[in-house]
Amino acid sequence: MAVDLDAVGRTLSPIHLRSVVESTARLNIWQGSVRSGKTVASLLRLLLAIATAPSSGRVLLFGKTRESVNRNVFAVLTDPLLFGPLARLVKYNPGAATGMILGREVDVLGANDAKAEPKVRGMTLCLAYGDELTTIPEAFFTQVLARLSVPGAQLFGTTNPDAPSHWLRKKYLLRAGELNLRTWHSTLDDNPHLDPQYVRDLKTEYVGLWYKRFITGAWVQAEGAVFDMFDEDKHVIADLPAITRWLAVGIDYGTTNAFAAVLVGFGVDGRLYVAREWRHDSKTARRQMSPYEYSQAVRSWLSGIDLPGGDRGVSPEYVLVDPAAADFRVQLAKDGLPNKPGKNEVVEGIRTMSSLLARDRLRIHRSCSGLLAELPGYSWDDKAAERGRDEPVKADDHSIDATRYAIHTTRAIWWHHLRADNAA
Incomplete structure (x- = not known):
């Protein structure tokens, strides 16, 4: 034939x-x-x-x-x-x-x-x-x-x-x-x-390192700041818009390291919002918490969140947890909070977050102090790059990891709902 x-x-x-x-x-x-x-x-x-x-x-x-x-x-x-x-x-x-x-x-x-x-x-x-x-x-x-x-x-x-x-x-x-x-x-x-509009959209979605590789086809090294498109004046907000869907809570589990939970919602203006954050750093607090105590704290935090319009408490569609935290996931489920392991595709998750920031489709409430402290200093690992591997430096990344779990894992839900034009 x-x-x-x-x-x-x-x-x-x-x-x-x-x-x-x-x-x-x-x-x-x-x-x-x-x-x-x-x-x-x-x-x-x-x-x-x-x-x-x-x-x-x-x-x-x-x-x-x-x-x-x-x-x-x-x-x-x-x-x-x-x-x-x-x-x-x-x-x-x-x-x-x-x-x-x-x-x-x-x-x-x-x-x-x-x-x-x-x-x-x-x-x-x-x-x-x-x-x-x-x-x-x-x-x-x-x-x-x-x-x-x-x-x-x-x-x-x-x-x-x-x-x-x-x-x-x-x-x-x-x-x-x-x-x-x-x-x-x-x-x-x-x-x-290819459809010209599709080509234009694709060129907009890829930024920085990934634009050079996946659009121009260049072999280039990952170096410098991971989120070099992050602009505090643009991406950090004092007031949340109305949230149409509370998509997910992302959780990076830590005992000796910091524990971070972030709440992500889809706004009426067509953007994603990191709306709230809860952290516990055992080194700073000089007190470690058990999986049961963390479960209690997260559920209490979610039920007590103040929302625009005077409402109180959030029930997100997904609770997405560090895949390595199996015991904590079991504890959450026992305590009535169903959950799933977050997708831990680090570079792919970074690419998703970078694209959103570059297109001004992701904004962060100013109360999320841990995430806002981590973003500017999050950098590519030069030693890993010399070995031909794209890896960020594994330090001060707990809220970033939690955000990555929440956003990248739910990508299939929100991606096609983002408005193509910039919101006012």
Whole structure:
């Protein structure tokens, strides 16, 4: 069954159409900004390779998790608007160890940490496809290359840029001239088929570090202040507007370190508000509190919050707790406060908060003194950056972590409700 090249051609930019033809090396990597077309181009090349692959050897698809492979690979391959009738020849049950592509069984692996590397040992591969290669542990990637031992074996992969010292860039992309490797770099503007309003919105949503990486496709290092867009004159308020939804309380649990809880609501003006904060620092108070005492304190704090209009007490839709605080979560539930672990995707959560601040969609009440003290000094870790990793310095971040849990975990709820235009 032939690929509908007309349909694909309407989706791909010229650089990616060319890449499909040129990707004959052992290693073929598409890099660049989000939504630049690299995934569709690389998957078209994968289909062509599977259709002509030797019967010996396995075909491996891998990513950070099987869930991400399902979302970024199989969901695209099964889109009939992109791949026409070929989409019906791709089958995968989410979470399964294998799938079917063009009648051939393929292995599906997640590589979310260094312990994933032994999963590849013993395989003999003729083809491999890697989704978002910068999220893959180096040991796993190295082992995949070692297993590509069938004559003519190839790897196809995609990635957004990361730190310039990342192992993928240093050991592979910068050595393309000496390795059997080809790479293509593209940006958002290389994809002429995107809706112009969507492109404008995307360029607005990404700021700072992430704008450079995900919009311009640059390999740049995280350095300096994390929230360099924070402006006390703009983002700190004395009076809250009417709150239409009390979305969440985020809690960063601490015994020897500070305990922080923040309340986040959605305002009538289309912004998110960090409305109130409760903290206990055992070092300053010279008294540690038990999970039971913290549970009592949080519930008392919520019931006693004074609101605009004279109301009192808040029942947030979600209580989102530090995932490491299992005992405290159990105690809260016993005391009648259902809760969930907050999403602890640190860099992704920082990106969400940064975008909101840059777009003036997040404001903070002046009573949240712990959060306001932490934001200006929250910085990227230079030593981690030298190792190719984006990590903030782990200090004075308890209210920031609590805010991140509340905002990033509820992103699917509030994101599409934010008004596109600035509120008055």
